[in-house]
Amino acid sequence: MVICIMYIDTHAHINFNAFRQDKDEVIRRSLDNDIWMILVGADIKTSRRALELANKYEKGVYAAVGLHPIHAMGEEAGEEAEISQEEFNYSEYEKVAKFEKVVAIGEIGLDYYHLGKVKDKAKAKILQKNIFIKQLELSGALNLPVIIHCREAHNDLMAILKDFKKEYRHLLPKGRAWGVMHCYSGDEDMAWEYFSLGLNISFTGLITFSKQWDDLIRKLPNDKFMIETDCPFMTPEPFRGQRNESRLVVNVAKRISEIKSIELKKIEEITTNNAKEFFRI
Numbered sequence: 001m002v003i004c005i006m007y008i009d010t011h012a013h014i015n016f017n018a019f020r021q022d023k024d025e026v027i028r029r030s031l032d033n034d035i036w037m038i039l040v041g042a043d044i045k046t047s048r049r050a051l052e053l054a055n056k057y058e059k060g061v062y063a064a065v066g067l068h069p070i071h072a073m074g075e076e077a078g079e080e081a082e083i084s085q086e087e088f089n090y091s092e093y094e095k096v097a098k099f100e101k102v103v104a105i106g107e108i109g110l111d112y113y114h115l116g117k118v119k120d121k122a123k124a125k126i127l128q129k130n131i132f133i134k135q136l137e138l139s140g141a142l143n144l145p146v147i148i149h150c151r152e153a154h155n156d157l158m159a160i161l162k163d164f165k166k167e168y169r170h171l172l173p174k175g176r177a178w179g180v181m182h183c184y185s186g187d188e189d190m191a192w193e194y195f196s197l198g199l200n201i202s203f204t205g206l207i208t209f210s211k212q213w214d215d216l217i218r219k220l221p222n223d224k225f226m227i228e229t230d231c232p233f234m235t236p237e238p239f240r241g242q243r244n245e246s247r248l249v250v251n252v253a254k255r256i257s258e259i260k261s262i263e264l265k266k267i268e269e270i271t272t273n274n275a276k277e278f279f280r281i
Contacts, residue, residue, distance in 0.1 A: 006034040010228045016046060030247045031057070033247050035246050036059075037061055037246045038147075040063075040066075041107075042067070042068035047096055051102060062101055062279065065093055066106040068107055068109075071086050072085075072127065105145070108146060143171075145173075145278055148180065165198065180202050202225065225274065228249065231246060239251070
């Protein structure tokens with residue numbers, strides 16, 4: 001049996017502006033506490049910044065590159081234009097994703113929550129779907145797993161994933177998950193549907209102040225879940241109201257330990273091994 005001596009924050013945004021002044025201090029603070037991290041991009045700028053940061057550290061810091069759906073709405077953003085918009089460029093993302101420290105394509109997916117002020121919602125949804133599919137294809141071509149964001153769009157997302165798995169089965173890894181539903185927001189039945197497609201799910205500090213997923217967590221197979229902070233967002237109890245950071249991923253593990261009635265050391269071992277296998281690090 002592999003004995004783990006660390007945690008892995010599988011979804012961090014220390015490459016975002018919230019950490020502009022102290023990003024290296026935050027990273028070192030986590031590494032000093034034996035916490036590794038995956039820095040996740042939301043557009044080409046933050047994807048490149050994730051890679052630049054990962055390349056500064058010999059081990060423990062890795063990158064994911066991708067175009068988040070709220071940045072992928074182009075002219076369809078309407079009054080949501082305060083969120084920077086980007087035309088998806090396959091070749092640019094492919095170029096960045098080929099570097100050694102890039103371990104996933106993400107975060108990508110669908111987000112209908114932020115369509116509130118969009119004038120042509122139907123057109124914006126089609127654009128999001130098309131860009132999501134292109135990035136799924138990129139992940140298959142490069143043999144990289146995907147980090148998936150979904151907000152108020154699970155039915156459409158599930159349909160795309162089913163079609164993708166059917167058409168591109170030959171590109172998907174055998175014997176391990178090829179994607180993770182980050183900051184899982186679906187219900188218990190949907191979680192099992194994602195598992196059947198070959199995906200894992202991941203939990204943030206949200207579970208420390210909401211009991212919505214307690215029953216699901218109790219029943220979760222040990223090889224199907226990972227932990228994350230989604231920092232600077234989703235700060236866990238008892239630190240709510242403060243900026244989140246990777247070292248606080250331990251609080252997510254502690255809550256899962258309580259819910260599943262499993263020793264914290266075992267949750268550390270399970271989640272670290274799952275993350276290492278998923279990201280091949």
